[in-house]
Amino acid sequence: MKIGVIDTDGIFNHAFFKGKNIKIIRYNHGINGVKDWNYNFTHSEYICSSILQENPTAEIILVSIIGEEHRKKGVDFIKALYCLIDQNVDIINLSLGIESIYYEELFRACEYAKSNNILIIASHSNNGNMTYPANFNNVIGVTTKPSESYKLFNYDHENNDIYYNSTLPYISYFHLNQYNLMIGNSFVTAKITGILSNFIGDCNFDDKNLLIDLINSPINKVTKYQDYRDENFIFITNRSKDPLQLKYIEEYPNCKMIIDINEIEYFKADGKDLEGVSLFIDINSYKLSCEIRSKLNNIIKNKWAVYNSILSRYPHYNFVERLGFYKEGITINQYLF
Secondary structure: OEEEEEEEOOOOOOHHHOOOEEEEEEOOOOOHHHHHHOOOOOHHHHHHHHHHHHOOOOEEEEEEEEOOOOOOOHHHHHHHHHHHHHOOOOEEEEOOOEOOOOOHHHHHHHHHHHHOOOEEEEEOOOOOOOOEOOOOOOOEEEEEEOOOOOEOEEEEOOOOEEEEEOOOOOEOOHHHOOOOOEOOHHHHHHHHHHHHHOOEOOEOOOOOHHHHHHHHOOOOEOOOHHHOOOOEEEEEEOOOOOHHHHHHHOOOOOEEEEEEHHHHHHOOOOHHHHOOEEEEEEOOOHHHHHHOHHHHHHHHHHHHHHEEEEEEOOOOOOHHHHHHHHHOOOOEEEOOO
């Protein structure tokens, strides 16, 4: 799977990117223009990591059109689009746009991508302004819209737009060791791109059947902890002695057992011990959860039949991984996306 990204420049020296396949074509060098964020990463690093968190084996070709001059000219945008088409990418992520009058040349570039069976997913403006190419009918636009449902996103077939549920928490960058959530259509767009990139080739996105199936899936939601706090729980944690962790567990009055990850292999509880009990995974290190993934998977798969439910406070498993569990009859309820 080859994914094109048009965005800022980046360094990509975080451990998450080690071994990932990222090629950078620099039309505009340098990252000074995006340091105003007061965050640890450039915009493109956030965007590419979201895509790779959902599809770790994807190849990313990043064309940077925003650098030290912090510019985003229409001519660079169009040039970058044709560059990615020439690179034979399967999908293009545009977590940016141009707020201006209708741009015919940009529309033709998107139409050319579509004629080459390249799916474009583009962000609408955060302030509601008309934004291109997200407002073109030949790309999938991504924006936010409040909903009383716990669903993460919905699809508007008429406007060819995906609406992310703005009443729920936004995007987590737990995999970059960042605990605050990120707000903005651009981050949602990257997450959607990563998810859908796993299914390119398995469907024709013109009929949108697979997209609709994903939206209707029980995996397409987050869980609110208030709905589960009165259940009987077993906690799996990496900080069983930490006062803050113990204080958090106290919010669940029916905690039956606390298991430290260092003692997971000794977890021998049988069906009677687990009957009517829910499993709460509360490991606050993405790196650590990857290191013990096989043990964690065994706990989930070997014991799931007797659990009331399985909850994960942090997003250790991506959308497709959770979908795989679901196909085996196991639903992992997720607090953060």
